[in-house]
Every structure is written in C-alpha cells, then in structure tokens.
Amino acid sequence: MNTPGTFNDASDHYLQFKAVQKSYDQVTLVVKDFNLDVSQGEFLTLLGPSGSGKTTVLMMMAGFESVTSGDILLDKHPITRTAPYRRNIGMVFQNYALFPHMSIAENLAYPLKVRKKPKAEIESQVARFLALIELEAFGNRTPGQLSGGQRQRVALARALIFNPSLVLMDEPLGALDKKLREQMQLEILRLHKKLGFTVIYVTHDQTEALTMSDRIAVFNDGVVQQCASPDVLYEQPSNAFVADFIGENNFLPGVVEHVSDDIADIKVSTGEVIRATRVDCGDSGSDKVTVAIRPEKLFILPTDHEYDSAITVKLTDRLYVGDFLRYFFELPDGTEIVVKYLNDHAAPRIAVGDEVQLVFRARDSFAFSPM
Amino acid sequence: MARASYPAYYTFWHILGEYALKLSAWLVLFFLILPILVIIPLSFNAEPFFSFTQGMLQLDPEAYSLRWYQGIVENDNWLLAIKNSFFIGIFATLIATTLGTLAAIGLSSDDMPFKRAIMALLLSPMIVPLIIIAAGMFFFYTKFSLAGSYLGLIIAHAALGVPFVIITVTATLSNFNRSLYYAGLSLGASPIRTFFDVVVPLIRPGVISGAMFAFVTSFDEVVVVLFLAGPGQRTIPRQMFSGLREQINPTILAVATLLILVSVLFLLALELLRRRSEKMRGLDDTTR
Ligand SMILES: Nc1ncnc2c1ncn2[C@@H]1O[C@H](COP(=O)(O)OP(=O)(O)O)[C@@H](O)[C@H]1O
Ligand SMILES: [Mg+2]
Numbered sequence: 001m002n003t004p005g006t007f008n009d010a011s012d013h014y015l016q017f018k019a020v021q022k023s024y025d026q027v028t029l030v031v032k033d034f035n036l037d038v039s040q041g042e043f044l045t046l047l048g049p050s051g052s053g054k055t056t057v058l059m060m061m062a063g064f065e066s067v068t069s070g071d072i073l074l075d076k077h078p079i080t081r082t083a084p085y086r087r088n089i090g091m092v093f094q095n096y097a098l099f100p101h102m103s104i105a106e107n108l109a110y111p112l113k114v115r116k117k118p119k120a121e122i123e124s125q126v127a128r129f130l131a132l133i134e135l136e137a138f139g140n141r142t143p144g145q146l147s148g149g150q151r152q153r154v155a156l157a158r159a160l161i162f163n164p165s166l167v168l169m170d171e172p173l174g175a176l177d178k179k180l181r182e183q184m185q186l187e188i189l190r191l192h193k194k195l196g197f198t199v200i201y202v203t204h205d206q207t208e209a210l211t212m213s214d215r216i217a218v219f220n221d222g223v224v225q226q227c228a229s230p231d232v233l234y235e236q237p238s239n240a241f242v243a244d245f246i247g248e249n250n251f252l253p254g255v256v257e258h259v260s261d262d263i264a265d266i267k268v269s270t271g272e273v274i275r276a277t278r279v280d281c282g283d284s285g286s287d288k289v290t291v292a293i294r295p296e297k298l299f300i301l302p303t304d305h306e307y308d309s310a311i312t313v314k315l316t317d318r319l320y321v322g323d324f325l326r327y328f329f330e331l332p333d334g335t336e337i338v339v340k341y342l343n344d345h346a347a348p349r350i351a352v353g354d355e356v357q358l359v360f361r362a363r364d365s366f367a368f369s370p371m
Numbered sequence: 372m373a374r375a376s377y378p379a380y381y382t383f384w385h386i387l388g389e390y391a392l393k394l395s396a397w398l399v400l401f402f403l404i405l406p407i408l409v410i411i412p413l414s415f416n417a418e419p420f421f422s423f424t425q426g427m428l429q430l431d432p433e434a435y436s437l438r439w440y441q442g443i444v445e446n447d448n449w450l451l452a453i454k455n456s457f458f459i460g461i462f463a464t465l466i467a468t469t470l471g472t473l474a475a476i477g478l479s480s481d482d483m484p485f486k487r488a489i490m491a492l493l494l495s496p497m498i499v500p501l502i503i504i505a506a507g508m509f510f511f512y513t514k515f516s517l518a519g520s521y522l523g524l525i526i527a528h529a530a531l532g533v534p535f536v537i538i539t540v541t542a543t544l545s546n547f548n549r550s551l552y553y554a555g556l557s558l559g560a561s562p563i564r565t566f567f568d569v570v571v572p573l574i575r576p577g578v579i580s581g582a583m584f585a586f587v588t589s590f591d592e593v594v595v596v597l598f599l600a601g602p603g604q605r606t607i608p609r610q611m612f613s614g615l616r617e618q619i620n621p622t623i624l625a626v627a628t629l630l631i632l633v634s635v636l637f638l639l640a641l642e643l644l645r646r647r648s649e650k651m652r653g654l655d656d657t658t659r
Contacts, residue, residue, distance in 0.1 A: 064553055085556045085565075097554035101572045110568075111558035162559060 013076070014040040014198060015166060020070035022056050030056050032222030034070070038200070043192055044227075045201045047209040048219035049245070054202045057219075058168045061200065062091055074165060090159030090197075092169040096151045098143035104154050105130070105139035111162035129157040132191065149180045153187065160195060169201045173208070185212055206246055210234070218242050239280050240368035243292040250298070250337045252291040252311070253370070256282060264367045266291055269333040274309035276365040290370045295340035297364035300327070300348045300356050307359035313337060315354050329358065407631060414439055414624035421621065439625035449626070451603075452610035459521065459606060460589040463528035467585040470529070471536025472578050476570070478537070479544045490537070497534040504531075505598040512599060519601030527595050532585025539584065543577025576644050583637055591630070 015038035022031040030053045038044050046054045059065035061072060063084030072079050079087055098107050105126050112122045130136050133153040135146075143151055152172060159167055172188075173181045189212060192199060203209050209216045210230040217227040218241070225245075226238040237243035244251070254266040257273055264278040266289055274291065281289040299305045313329035316336075325347055329337040339358065341347045350356055377386060417436040418424050426434025443449045477483055478490055496504055508527050509518060517523030547570070555565030571578075593608040600609060607626060614623040 062553070062557055064556070085559050085561050088559070089557060091554065091557040093550045093554060095548065095550055097548065097550040099551060099554070099569055110555075110560070114558065114560040114564060158558065 012039050014038055014042075014074070015200075016071075016073040017057075018071040018073070020057075020060065020072060021068045022053070022060060022065065023068045029068075029222055031060075031068075034222070034224060036217055036224060036227060038198065040198055041196045043189075043199045043201065043212060043214045045203060045209040045213035045216045046219050047203060047206060047216050047245075050204055052220050053222055054204075054219060055170055058091075058170050058200065058202055061166070061168055062089055063087055088162070088165050090162070090164035090167040092152075092155050092159045092167065092172045094171045094174050096143070096155040098151055098154055098158070100143050103140050103142055104135065104146070107143070107154060108158050108161055111158065115162060125161055129161050132194075133157045133187075148176055149184060152176065152184055156188065156191065160191065160197060164197065167197050167199050169199060171203055172201075174203075181208070188212070210246075218245060220245070237279075237292070237366065240290055240292065240371045243366060243368065244371070248295055248338070249292045250295060252293070252331075252335060252337075253333075254289055254291060256284065256287040256289055256367075263362055264289070266367055268311060269331055269335065270312055272309075272311050274311060274365070275362040276309075276367040277363055279366045279368050281367040281369045288370055289367045291365050291367050293360050293365045295326070295338045298337070298339045298358050298360050300339065300341075300350070301359055303359065305359070306361060308362040309365070310357045310359045312355060312357055315350055315352050315356065317352065318350075329356075410624050410627050411631065414621055414628040416621050416624075419620045421624070439621045442620070442622045443625055443629075446622070448605065448610060449622070452605045452607045455521075455604055456590055456606040456608075459524050459528055459604070460586050462525045463532055463589040464582050464586040466525065466529035467532030468536050468578060468582040471533045471581060471585070472540050472574070474533070475537045475540035475544060479541060479547075493537055494534045496531050501592075501594045505595040508595060509598040518599050519604070521604060523599050524596065524604055527599055528589035528592060529585075531592060531595070532588050535584035535588060536578070536581030539581035540574060540577045543574045547573055576647055580641055580644050583641055587634070587637060590633075 015036075017034050017036040020031060020034040021029055023029050034057060036044075046057060048054050056065060060067050061079070063079070063082070067080050074087075098104075099110070102110065108126045108129055109122050112125060117125075126139070127136075130139055133156065135150060135153060138146065138150065143154065146154065155172070159169075169188075173184050176184060185208060201209075201212065210233075213230060215227055215229050216233055218225045218233065220241055226233060226242045228236075228238075233242065233246050237246065240251070243249050252268050252274075254268040254274070256264055257267050258265040259278055262278050264276055264281060265273050266276055267273050268291070276291045281287060299307065301310065311331070313331055315327060316330045317328040319326040319328070320343075322343065324343050325341045327339040327341065327350075329339065331337065337358065348356075377389075412427065413421065413423070415435040415437065416424065416427065417434050417438065424434050443453075474489075474493055478486055483489075508523075512518045512523045512527070517526065551569055551573070552565055555569045556562065560568060590606075591608055593606075593612055596604070596606050596609045597612070600606070605613075607630070611623045611626060614626075
C-alpha cells in the first residue's frame with residue numbers, strides 16, 4: 001500500500017511533535033529538541049542506540065511521562081492535556097504485558113469492556129481478532145500457556161482491537177529469537193496493511209527498521225538526526241552519525257580544498273584530492289571533513305565502473321565470506337578501508353601488501369563535518 | 372551399610388559431627404513442640420489437674436472427658452472472650468489490611484519521597500518492645516477516651532498488624548510488573564479501574580497472607596489488651612491469663628487446644644496460598 005517515500009512531502013500532520021523536550025532530573029535533557037511529522041496510516045520507526053531516549057518519547061506520547069516543554073499534537077489537538085487512559089493510543093510492550101489472570105479472550109475483550117461496548121459486539125470483535133492473529137482455538141487459554149510468539153500476537157491484537165488513533169510499539173520483538181522475529185515482522189506488516197493503523201515503532205535493530213518502515217527517524221543525542229524512507233536514509237544520509245549508524249561505511253578524514261555547488265574537493269591524508277558530494281561540511285579551505293563511502297561503492301582499479309576520484313591504498317587482509325569477499329586496506333596514516341566484492345570472476349586477485357588504487361563516484365561519497 | 376552414604380573422605384570426626392548435628396536438631400524440635408503437644412491430651416483430663424493421672428497413662432477411657440470443653444461453653448466469661456477476640460481481630464484485620472496494602476503500594480512507587488523513613492516508622496510496631504507500645508498507647512488513648520473501648524483495641528491491634536501486611540504485600544509487589552499497570556491505562560481503564568481489575572487480583576495472595584498474619588497478631592496479643600481493655604473487652608489470651616491465676620483448672624488447656632487447632636488451620640491456608648502465588652508468579656515470569 002505505502003511505497004517507501006510516499007510520506008515524505010505530503011504529510012497530513014496527523015501526529016506532530018513540536019520542539020518536545022524531556023528532562024527527568026530538571027538538569028539534563030534526555031530529549032533535547034524533538035520534531036516529527038507523521039501521516040495517518042504511516043508506519044514510522046524510531047531507530048536509535050540504546051539509551052537515546054526512544055522509550056521516553058513513547059512514554060510521553062502514551063502519557064506515562066510528562067512533557068517538559070513543547071507540544072505533541074494528535075489530529076491537531078494537543079494530547080498532553082488528555083489523561084493517559086483517554087488518549088485512545090494502543091501500546092505493545094516489549095514484555096507483552098498480558099494480564100496473567102485473564103484468559104486470552106478476556107485480555108482482548110478488556111479494552112472493549114472498559115469502553116462499555118455491548119456484549120454481542122465484544123464477542124464478535126474478539127472472535128474477529130482471534131481469527132486475525134490465527135489463534136481462534138486459544139481464546140480460553142491463559143497467557144502462561146502460550147509461546148512467546150503467540151503472546152506477542154495477542155499483545156498486538158489487544159492494542160488494535162479498540163481501533164486506537166495510534167499504535168505505539170516499544171521493541172516489541174526484542175525478546176524473540178531471530179527466526180520468530182522475522183515471522184512477526186511480516187505478521188505486523190500484514191496487519192498494518194489490512195487495518196491501516198498509524199504506527200510509531202521503536203527498535204534499535206536497523207535491519208528491522210529498514211525492512212518494516214515507511215519512514216525511519218534516526219534518533220540520537222536527544223534529537224532526530226534524519227527522518228526519511230529507508231532508501232533515502234541509506235543512500236543520502238544527512239550527517240556522519242546516520243551514515244555510520246545505518247549500514248556499513250568507510251570514513252576518510254580530510255580537509256576542504258575547494259567547493260563548487262554541491263561538490264567538494266577534499267584533500268585526504270595520502271595527499272590525493274578526491275571529489276565528494278557536499279552534505280553538511282564547511283565550505284572554506286582547510287575545514288576538517290570526513291568522507292563516507294560504502295564498501296560496495298568502492299572499486300579496485302582496473303575496473304569497468306565509472307569513477308571521479310582515486311586513492312592509493314595497501315591491502316592488509318582479505319576475508320572470504322562465501323558469496324562475497326571483503327578486502328581490508330590501509331592508508332599511510334592508519335585509516336582502515338573495507339571494500340566488498342561479489343565472489344565472481346570480476347573479483348580482483350591481489351595479494352596482501354599490494355598497493356592498489358580505489359576509485360569511486362562523487363555521488364557515492366559524502367562529505368560531512370566530523371562527528 | 373549406613374557408612375556407604377557418607378563421602379569417601381569422611382573421617383570418624385566428620386561422622387561424629389554429623390550425628391551431633393542431627394541430635395541437636397531433634398532436641399530443638401522436641402523442646403519447641405513438646406510443650407504444645409502435651410497440652411492436647413491434658414485438656415481431655417477427667418480430673419481438675421494439670422498433670423497426667425494414673426488412669427490417663429493406662430489409657431483408661433474413664434480418665435478422659437470433654438468436661439473442660441463443656442466448661443468453656445457454659446462459662447459466660449469464656450464466651451465473651453471468644454466473641455471479643457473474633458470481633459476485635461476481624462475489624463483490626465480489615466483496617467490493617469486496607470491501610471497496609473495502600474501503604475505498600477505507595478511505598479513501592481519510585482516517586483515516593485522519604486521511603487525508607489516512612490517504611491521504618493510503619494514497621495516499628497514489629498520491632499519496638501510491645502510493653503513500650505502498650506504503655507504509650509495507654510497514655511495516648513486515655514486522652515481521647517479510647518482506653519477501655521472496643522474502638523481503642525481495634526485501632527491498637529490494627530497498628531500492630533499493619534507491618535505484616537506491608538511486608539507481605541511489598542514482597543508480592545516486587546514481582547508485579549509495572550507495565551501491566553500501564554497496559555491497563557493504555558487500554559482505556561482509569562487508574563482506579565486498573566487498580567481493581569489488574570493490580571488487586573495479582574497481589575491478592577500477598578494481601579491475604581498479610582491479613583492472616585494481622586489476624587493472628589491480634590488474636591494472641593495480650594500485653595496491649597492488659598493495658599487498654601476494660602472488663603468488657605477481655606479477649607481469649609486475657610481470659611487465659613487470668614484463668615491461670617484465679618481458677619486453676621484445665622479449661623485453659625481446652626481453650627489452648629482449640630487455639631492450636633485454629634493455628635494449624637491458618638498455617639494450612641497460608642501454605643495453600645503460597646503454592647497458588649508461586650504458580651501465579653511462574654505465570655508472571657513468562658510475561659516478562
Ligand atoms: N524514569 C526515569 N528516570 C530517570 N532517568 C530515566 C528514566 N527513564 C529513562 N531515563 C534515562 O533517560 C535516557 C533515555 O532512556 P530511554 O528512553 O529508556 O532510552 P531507549 O529507550 O532509547 O533505550 C537514559 O539515559 C535513561 O537512563
Ligand atoms: Mg527503550
């Protein structure tokens with residue numbers, strides 16, 4: 001339904017964070033300046049290292065933590081003035097938080113019961129959602145009698161059954177093993193596609209974020225570093241943190257020689273001058289920069305690929321990883337560079353200690369101010 | 372044969388030590404239990420003595436009787452004492468359980484200031500010598516005309532029972548997963564509704580065992596009663612105390628036997644609860 005990037009420009013401002021700050025101790029800000037615009041029906045992932053404040057942001061949305069300053073608007077209304085239990089926000093907890101003294105059916109019925117829905121409606125909704133998560137036969141069991149994946153599905157259904165305006169998921173798959181996690185990712189996407197709810201999904205697993213999300217907000221140091229669709233995030237990172245955090249990257253230190261429009265000429269430690277796309281670096285000569293180039297965008301001369309720049313490096317190691325090869329190079333100043341090649345006939349045959357030239361295009365290399 | 376079960380490196384002294392340990396354990400058990408057990412047959416004594424008669428030792432049915440049990444039922448003092456004990460015990464338990472549970476919940480919150488100080492204060496009735504508490508209560512309650520009244524005794528016993536409730540409920544709460552409370556709120560239940568639908572059922576075993584401790588505390592408390600109770604508020608322990616001094620006959624042994632029976636029932640109930648809560652906890656673990 002939603003192709004990546006659909007939500008980039010045409011946001012309908014369904015959920016808005018405006019300069020949200022949070023401090024637990026009135027001294028340090030855990031969330032410094034949080035701005036985000038989410039569309040209705042969007043699957044947005046908050047991705048950041050552990051301790052970056054992701055849970056804190058969810059807790060503020062759910063109303064379990066107060067907002068120190070700033071505003072959270074849901075459908076143009078500030079939700080900070082609404083009590084948590086009146087916000088109509090579904091939440092999936094990492095530890096499932098199913099009520100152990102209630103059966104699965106009772107767990108699912110609970111949000112409808114507190115909303116005083118008629119009995120018949122509750123029963124039909126519970127049956128519908130049990131079918132949706134393929135646990136029809138488990139309505140009378142207690143959570144303790146289910147496996148981890150089954151519990152996670154019940155938690156998901158319980159957070160969706162009352163038709164919430166927004167669903168928050170805090171690392172919901174963190175406790176599952178890899179295989180089950182991948183199954184559940186598909187399960188969540190299937191339900192999202194079918195029911196069209198708006199999701200704020202929290203994870204520190206970038207693979208999970210990249211496969212599931214319409215957009216990802218990379219969160220670090222209390223601010224959103226970049227919010228974009230997975231492909232944009234990977235191919236056009238807007239600062240060095242994002243370039244480093246998403247996927248694998250090589251970083252070459254250097255200084256600016258000259259800039260023209262969006263291209264910067266940068267002198268690296270070998271003395272060579274390379275051309276890179278200018279992102280957030282300075283423009284005066286001698287400004288320190290770091291150039292990010294992905295391992296699969298670097299080629300060893302001779303090559304058929306087009307290129308704009310070359311650097312001279314020495315091979316220190318070669319790693320055989322089955323379907324591809326990893327070459328480890330070193331610059332004279334000790335900077336390490338990894339190059340990734342498919343393990344086919346084109347893979348160059350070079351020996352440790354050989355000096356070779358690595359080449360790349362300006363549009364595949366990005367100049368950032370150093371982290 | 373028996374030696375075979377000892378580790379091969381055991382010397383004579385190891386084995387001697389092992390026997391000494393077993394012997395002392397049995398002795399401790401013997402001295403703890405015997406005085407209690409010996410009361411039971413003596414309470415069926417047909418004679419007004421506190422010792423075994425010749426007939427009892429020869430298991431002569433004639434030497435046994437239920438006359439002391441009958442004595443309880445026919446004696447208004449005893450009936451009043453039994454009634455008072457249950458009346459005071461039940462109300463003190465209700466108050467102690469409600470207040471103790473609420474206190475435990477408040478004290479388990481992260482935002483609670485002066486947690487340790489408040490906890491120490493609430494637990495102090497368990498630690499401070501009872502005679503000091505009783506004397507203090509006597510002077511304090513007299514000022515409010517609470518001495519010599521049921522209300523005074525109920526409040527006093529509730530204060531003595533609160534620490535037990537706080538301890539058992541706090542222990543249960545430490546196993547309580549806070550996100551269950553948040554889950555209740557996120558599903559649309561008000562904090563009060565969440566409390567009754569989610570928190571109470573899960574901490575119920577702790578609340579009930581705390582209540583039982585509180586009840587037993589009130590039921591066998593005598594020091595505070597000696598200070599605070601008027602003639603109308605004699606309880607079972609108080610009546611036994613005066614029974615020992617005034618009318619020396621085995622009626623108090625019959626009462627004691629009944630009390631032992633009640634205690635055993637309570638212990639059994641606690642054990643059942645413990646098993647249930649363990650099952651519940653196992654369940655909770657899997658939801659973590
Ligand atoms: N209740 C709290 N009181 C004080 N500090 C907290 C509290 N919760 C989280 N923090 C702090 O806020 C920071 C962000 O935490 P959190 O939001 O849990 O990060 P994440 O979910 O991204 O791992 C951490 O440094 C953490 O120690
Ligand atoms: Mg977290």
